[in-house]
Amino acid sequence: xxxxxxxxxxxxxxxxxxxxxxxxxxxxxxxxxxxxxxxxxxxxxxxxxxxxxxxxxxxxxxxxxxxxxxxxxxxxxxxxxxxxxxxxxxxxxxxxxxxxxxxxxxxxxxxxxxxxxxxxxxxxxxxxxxxxxxxxxxxxxxxxxxxxxxxxxxxxxxxxxxxxxxxxxxxxxxxxxxxxxxxxxxxxxxxxxxxxxxxxxxxxxxxxxxxxxxxxxxxxxxxxxxxxxxxxxxxxxxxxxxxxxxxxxxxxxxxxxxxxxxxxxxxxxxxxxxxxxxxxxxxxxxxxxxxxxxxxxxxxxxxxxxxxxxxxxxxxxxxxxxxxxxxxxxxxxxxxxxxxxxxxxxxxxxxxxxxxxxxxxxxxxxxxxxxxxxxxxxxxxxxxxxxxxxxxxxxxxxxxxxxxx
Numbered sequence: 048x049x050x051x052x053x054x055x056x057x058x059x060x061x062x063x064x065x066x067x068x069x070x071x072x073x074x075x076x077x078x079x080x081x082x083x084x085x086x087x088x089x090x091x092x093x094x095x096x097x098x099x100x101x102x103x104x105x106x107x108x109x110x111x112x113x114x115x116x117x118x119x120x121x122x123x124x125x126x127x128x129x130x131x132x133x134x135x136x137x138x139x140x141x142x143x144x145x146x147x148x149x150x151x152x153x154x155x156x157x158x159x160x161x162x163x164x165x166x167x168x169x170x171x172x173x174x175x176x177x178x179x180x181x182x183x184x185x186x187x188x189x190x191x192x193x194x195x196x197x198x199x200x201x202x203x204x205x206x207x208x209x210x211x212x213x214x215x216x217x218x219x220x221x222x223x224x225x226x227x228x229x230x231x232x233x234x235x236x237x238x239x240x241x242x243x244x245x246x247x248x249x250x251x252x253x254x255x256x257x258x259x260x261x262x263x264x265x266x267x268x269x270x271x272x273x274x275x276x277x278x279x280x281x282x283x284x285x286x287x288x289x290x291x292x293x294x295x296x297x298x299x300x301x302x303x304x305x306x307x308x309x310x311x312x313x314x315x316x317x318x319x320x321x322x323x324x325x326x327x328x329x330x331x332x333x334x335x336x337x338x339x340x341x342x343x344x345x346x347x348x349x350x351x352x353x354x355x356x357x358x359x360x361x362x363x364x365x366x367x368x369x370x371x372x373x374x375x376x377x378x379x380x381x382x383x384x385x386x387x388x389x390x391x392x393x394x395x396x397x398x399x400x401x402x403x404x405x406x407x408x409x410x411x412x413x414x415x416x417x418x419x420x421x422x423x424x425x426x427x428x429x430x431x432x433x434x435x436x437x438x439x440x441x442x443x444x445x446x447x448x449x450x451x452x
Contacts, residue, residue, distance in 0.1 A: 085167045091145030092173060097213075100144065101137030103205045107198050108191055110135045118174025131176035138175065139188040157185040196270070207266050207291050220260040220298040221288055223305060225277045228252040243273035255280045257287060260300060266291055277304040282313055289321050296322035303328040308381040308404040329377065329408055342410060345373040354411065369414040377408035 095101060096115055105112035112135055113121075121132045134142075146155045146163075155163050164170075164177035192198060211218055230240050230250050243251030251273030258265050267287035269280065288297060299305075306327045314323045345351055354370035361369070383400040 085172065087149035088142070088145045088167045088169075089172050091148040092141055094148075095141045095144055098206050098210050100202065100206055101135065101141040103202045104137035104140055104192060104198075105135045107201055108136055110137060112137060115173055119172075120174070122170055122174035122176070131179060132174070133179055134175050136188045136191050139180070139185065140192060142169070142173075142175070142180070143185070143188075157189075158182040160185050200267075203265065203267070204291060207264060210264060211291075214262075216259060216262045216264055217293065218259055218264075218266070218291055219293045219295065220300070221266065221292075222258050222260050222300045223255075223281075223284055224302055225253055225255045225280060225304070227273070228254055239270065239272045241273045248273075253277065253280075255284065257284055260298075277302075278307045278310060281305050281310045285314070285317065285321075285323070289317075292321070296324060299323055299325040299327075301325055301327040303330045306330075306379070306406070308379045308402040309383070311379070311404045311406065312402065329379070329406070341375055345375070345410070351412070366415075369416075370411055371414065372409055372411035374407055374409045376405050379404050379406060 092115060102112050104110070113132060115138075118132055118134065118138070125131065142160070142164075143155075146160075160180040160182070161177055164175065164180045169175040169177055169180070192202075207218075210216060227243060228251060230237075230252060240250045240252055242249050243253070253271040253273055253275050255267075255269045255271060255277075256265060257267040267284060269283060271280065288299075306325065306329065314325070317323075350373035351371045352373065353368060354372050355368055356370060357366070357368045381402045383402050385394060385398050387394065
């Protein structure tokens with residue numbers, strides 16, 4: 048922008064003074080950019096073709112596939128009376144994904160694709176006649192890919208394997224997470240949209256996602272009912288990772304909901320097939336008496352040691368490592384409750400078992416954050432004391448009036 052400003056400044060000085068004044072008065076600064084994202088759409092389409100997205104979709108749906116080059120050649124060489132080539136479902140879905148890549152914060156609605164395709168110049172650039180991208184064809188393409196979730200899983204699997212080979216992406220460390228989706232409108236009638244948890248919990252879905260650490264390549268997903276326990280998704284995630292991962296052991300970087308005794312036992316049972324090392328916060332209750340006693344004992348015994356790790360921000364600021372830590376053995380417990388048989392109101396006495404698993408637990412303390420948190424607690428305490436004093440002054444001073452009926 049500075050270069051353009053210098054060029055503009057050099058040009059405007061060549062104009063007469065009265066022309067300069069008139070021109071400057073007509074110039075306005077705008078915060079809106081109306082440029083067409085045709086270039087980004089084009090790049091997105093070729094990236095998706097490179098990883099084989101449209102071809103995998105067409106092969107799985109039994110569609111006849113035509114590449115972008117074939118579509119362009121037909122578009123440019125067809126006779127005036129000849130009908131344009133109809134893009135396959137894979138190509139149509141590629142265009143929709145390319146739109147997500149180009150404008151992730153402003154997705155194009157299905158009913159506007161025909162209009163936007165004209166601005167994107169899909170005819171000469173991609174060989175796709177804009178009039179063929181009406182909302183009916185877009186809707187049919189989405190219904191075809193969404194009819195069977197296994198098709199989407201297979202498309203993702205093929206793309207992951209192809210991308211991993213072509214780009215040399217390591218597939219041995221994975222990040223696991225789930226999120227809640229609160230739905231409204233007609234979505235509420237879908238079978239999986241059920242009451243879940245949280246404040247607005249009447250119509251929810253749970254989406255589970257697995258990505259390759261470092262490359263951020265999505266390698267697996269699932270859409271589950273809103274009342275699904277997040278921890279119960281780990282076996283399915285293991286199966287997905289086991290299918291696509293490089294040979295040898297893998298690492299799971301997980302949320303604290305995953306490391307239940309049942310899941311840890313599951314990974315141990317499958318370690319001959321695939322060894323899984325995992326790192327996760329522990330859902331252990333930091334306010335428990337046992338936790339406080341463990342931390343205090345580490346202070347008394349000199350168990351807290353300096354940690355050499357520093358964040359990127361701390362390295363740039365040349366701050367010495369502010370972390371100290373100690374490790375201990377922690378026992379996780381989980382109640383195993385058998386399913387109730389039809390007509391049974393209570394489980395038999397002694398049928399509920401407690402599964403216990405010992406894990407290595409590392410407690411750490413960030414000295415700088417600890418000081419900031421201490422200061423914030425002190426401020427909050429003062430605000431609370433002030434609010435209490437204000438409350439005390441108002442006690443027993445309210446005057447009531449009797450209304451005559």
